[in-house]
Amino acid sequence: MKxxxxxxVLPRLAFVLLVGLVFRFGLDPALKWAIVSTxxxxxxxxxxxxxxxxxxxxxxxxxxxxxIANPRSPLRNLMQAERAHxxxxxxxxxHKRFIIRDGTISGLQFDTDRKTSGELVETxxxxxxxxxMLSPWLENGNQFASNWFDELAGRLDTDLTDxxxxxxxxxxxxxxxxxxxxxxxxxVKEIEQSIKELEKTLREVRKNPLRHIEKIGQLQQQLxxxxxxxxxxxxxxxxxxxxxxxxxxxxxxxRQHDEQFLRQKxxxxxxxxxxxxxxxxxxxxxxxxxxxxEWVSWARRQIPARGMKSQTVRTRGTNVIFGKAxxxxxxxxxxxxxxxxxxxEPLQIVGTLTGATSEPHLWADPMRISLKGSGAxxxxxxxxxxxxxxxxxxxxxxxxxxxxxxxxTLGNSEKLAIExxxxxxxxxxxxxxxxxxxxxxxxxxxxxIHMTVGAGSTKNxxxxxxxxxxxxxxxxxxxxxxxxxxxxxxxxxxxxxxxxQLAAGINxxxxxxxxxxxxxxxxxxxxxxxxxxxxxxQARQEAQQELLAKLGKNEQLLGQLxxxxxxxxxxxxxxxxxxxxxxxxxxx
Amino acid sequence: MFSxxxxxxxxxxxxxxxxxxxxxxxxxxxxxxLIGLVPKGNLLAVGLxxxxxxxxxxxxxGLMAAGVFxxxxxxxxxxxxxxxxxxxxxxxxRPFYTQIYETSLGxxxxxxxxxxxxxxxxxxxxxxxxxxxxxRIAQRIQPPFSRWLMQYRVxxxxxxxxxxxxxxxxx
Numbered sequence: 001m002k003x004x005x006x007x008x009v010l011p012r013l014a015f016v017l018l019v020g021l022v023f024r025f026g027l028d029p030a031l032k033w034a035i036v037s038t039x040x041x042x043x044x045x046x047x048x049x050x051x052x053x054x055x056x057x058x059x060x061x062x063x064x065x066x067x068i069a070n071p072r073s074p075l076r077n078l079m080q081a082e083r084a085h086x087x088x089x090x091x092x093x094x095h096k097r098f099i100i101r102d103g104t105i106s107g108l109q110f111d112t113d114r115k116t117s118g119e120l121v122e123t124x125x126x127x128x129x130x131x132x133m134l135s136p137w138l139e140n141g142n143q144f145a146s147n148w149f150d151e152l153a154g155r156l157d158t159d160l161t162d163x164x165x166x167x168x169x170x171x172x173x174x175x176x177x178x179x180x181x182x183x184x185x186x187x188v189k190e191i192e193q194s195i196k197e198l199e200k201t202l203r204e205v206r207k208n209p210l211r212h213i214e215k216i217g218q219l220q221q222q223l224x225x226x227x228x229x230x231x232x233x234x235x236x237x238x239x240x241x242x243x244x245x246x247x248x249x250x251x252x253x254x255r256q257h258d259e260q261f262l263r264q265k266x267x268x269x270x271x272x273x274x275x276x277x278x279x280x281x282x283x284x285x286x287x288x289x290x291x292x293x294e295w296v297s298w299a300r301r302q303i304p305a306r307g308m309k310s311q312t313v314r315t316r317g318t319n320v321i322f323g324k325a326x327x328x329x330x331x332x333x334x335x336x337x338x339x340x341x342x343x344x345e346p347l348q349i350v351g352t353l354t355g356a357t358s359e360p361h362l363w364a365d366p367m368r369i370s371l372k373g374s375g376a377x378x379x380x381x382x383x384x385x386x387x388x389x390x391x392x393x394x395x396x397x398x399x400x401x402x403x404x405x406x407x408x409t410l411g412n413s414e415k416l417a418i419e420x421x422x423x424x425x426x427x428x429x430x431x432x433x434x435x436x437x438x439x440x441x442x443x444x445x446x447x448x449i450h451m452t453v454g455a456g457s458t459k460n461x462x463x464x465x466x467x468x469x470x471x472x473x474x475x476x477x478x479x480x481x482x483x484x485x486x487x488x489x490x491x492x493x494x495x496x497x498x499x500x501q502l503a504a505g506i507n508x509x510x511x512x513x514x515x516x517x518x519x520x521x522x523x524x525x526x527x528x529x530x531x532x533x534x535x536x537x538q539a540r541q542e543a544q545q546e547l548l549a550k551l552g553k554n555e556q557l558l559g560q561l562x563x564x565x566x567x568x569x570x571x572x573x574x575x576x577x578x579x580x581x582x583x584x585x586x587x588x
Numbered sequence: 589m590f591s592x593x594x595x596x597x598x599x600x601x602x603x604x605x606x607x608x609x610x611x612x613x614x615x616x617x618x619x620x621x622l623i624g625l626v627p628k629g630n631l632l633a634v635g636l637x638x639x640x641x642x643x644x645x646x647x648x649x650g651l652m653a654a655g656v657f658x659x660x661x662x663x664x665x666x667x668x669x670x671x672x673x674x675x676x677x678x679x680x681x682r683p684f685y686t687q688i689y690e691t692s693l694g695x696x697x698x699x700x701x702x703x704x705x706x707x708x709x710x711x712x713x714x715x716x717x718x719x720x721x722x723x724r725i726a727q728r729i730q731p732p733f734s735r736w737l738m739q740y741r742v743x744x745x746x747x748x749x750x751x752x753x754x755x756x757x758x759x
Binding site for chain 2: 091094095096315316317318319320321322323
């Protein structure tokens with residue numbers, strides 16, 4: 001009798017061997033498939049893994065070339081790691097629990113390029129027509145300062161010369177005076193002609209007085225009328241200097257009116273410093289904060305909450321857990337080593353990930369990611385994600401004392417933009433999310449700042465020069481952003497001495513600019529008016545001399561006629577007329 | 589090699605033409621019933637399956653019973669859950685359960701599941717009646733059914749192949 005029935009034993013041995021081989025060589029691909037498919041379903045983007053090596057005896061898993069695509073940017077990786085060496089708790093594995101006691105993830109890199117798209121299914125991202133969740137705050141912040149600059153630029157750009165009273169009055173005089181002189185010349189000419197005609201008639205009468213005796217009385221009457229006209233004209237010419245004086249007074253009144261008008265037109269309320277801070281820093285804060293909050297929201301959705309049942313295969317009946325309940329999936333501690341870029345500078349990062357679990361309420365400590373960066377600058381990041389209680393509490397602390405700040409443009413490049421040269425800044429973020437309630441602050445400080453007015457942001461060169469002058473007086477930007485509200489509707493308040501400091505400088509510069517502009521406009525107008533008046537005065541004097549000379553001649557003629565006509569008692573004294581006109585004085 | 593492929597057919601013919609004893613058939617059926625009732629995906633079900641395959645019982649009868657009772661077992665889930673629950677919440681036995689649960693592979697056994705334990709209890713309870721009925725039925729229907737089947741040439745050929753295999757002949 002055979003002790004071993006080989007015919008019975010061998011097939012069973014072969015079967016056991018086959019099962020062993022399948023387990024040995026099939027476990028790694030199966031694990032790889034499980035990691036990739038689970039990762040993809042939770043991240044929503046491609047997860048790539050080059051190789052998995054498992055040693056169940058030692059409880060070790062080595063993952064190589066792990067890359068997780070960014071679900072929001074298909075051609076970038078959310079993170080990638082060269083190697084993950086994880087130590088499993090084999091005893092826990094026999095108890096249906098996957099516990100990573102320790103491990104190291106090395107060659108960790110964030111936000112790297114991908115050659116192929118990481119999209120699982122081609123999806124068209126819905127355009128957010130409503131803008132970012134911080135848009136209303138930003139718009140409010142922008143409104144005041146933008147309006148202020150628009151208004152100021154508008155006022156400075158408007159040509160107010162046409163609306164001034166002084167040039168209008170001067171122009172009126174320029175038109176009125178020559179016309180008046182023309183009229184007077186015409187009347188002098190008429191008198192001259194009348195005198196000539198009278199002289200001619202008188203000569204004819206003298207040749208034959210008896211024949212024209214009836215005309216003598218008529219001629220005397222004409223002579224008296226002419227003398228009266230001459231006197232009237234003399235009086236009018238006499239009035240000319242007085243009228244000129246009155247017109248000068250009118251111009252003075254117009255100038256006073258203009259001064260008041262310019263004060264009203266150029267007056268503008270002081271620029272609000274807080275509004276300016278929001279205008280200049282708001283857009284940058286909005287863009288970064290909105291992006292950060294969206295990432296926080298996304299990350300929170302990936303983390304299992306307390307009471308959330310992990311996706312398991314639906315089983316019949318209920319599993320009763322005996323002994324102390326423990327999480328099914330747990331990462332107790334993993335060392336992280338890798339590289340990151342911050343502000344465009346490479347950093348070596350080291351840190352730890354602890355307490356990541358599928359059932360946070362069953363683990364004593366919350367999940368914590370702690371990273372420290374060194375290199376061109378240093379950084380410290382501690383993120384605590386606590387899901388142990390019914391209310392989820394997340395806390396994020398970030399600190400970078402020497403963050404490289406690339407040159408950037410603050411504000412709206414079409415309205416008012418300020419270009420800040422590259423430099424270094426310190427940034428501190430302390431953020432707490434209790435369920436959906438947001439609370440925290442971001443403190444930013446950039447010393448030794450150099451700012452210039454953005455090209456094309458304001459077309460008014462005087463305003464640009466004024467802002468430039470104000471910018472030169474600001475040497476540091478300190479800002480504090482306080483966050484409240486909910487993660488979907490955050491309430492942001494920005495406090496910074498940057499705006500008030502800059503606004504004070506701009507207000508002073510703008511006041512000075514406005515004063516200079518008003519004075520310059522008035523001076524320009526006055527110079528023009530003075531020139532006009534001088535010209536008019538000269539024309540008046542010339543006209544007066546001319547008229548008086550002509551009137552003198554006419555008076556002589558009229559005197560001769562009067563002597564001819566024998567009406568000596570009605571002689572007109574030319575010297576008296578000259579004195580009345582003040583002609584002698586004027587000629588000097 | 590060919591014998592491995594026609595082995596299931598041979599075993600079906602064997603079970604029906606009375607090559608196995610009614611006892612072997614009844615044991616196979618009973619074990620199959622137990623396997624069928626217990627939900628799968630745990631070491632208990634795997635152990636019972638190994639037992640069926642390892643013991644010298646009628647395997648086709650066992651597999652057939654496993655298939656039939658898998659369907660019937662679902663109808664008994666609610667009842668099994670009640671039984672399993674009342675046993676698992678029994679405070680006096682808690683240390684014992686905890687000890688089993690905390691042994692290596694303890695959670696893989698499946699006995700901490702209310703339906704698994706309930707169905708196991710139902711199966712164990714039904715074992716003897718099932719065996720008794722299966723044996724009686726086998727004794728009664730196996731000879732006439734065997735005669736009827738042997739009229740067919742293909743059955744005779746398969747039986748011949750089985751006998752040949754039994755005697756060491758390779759087909």
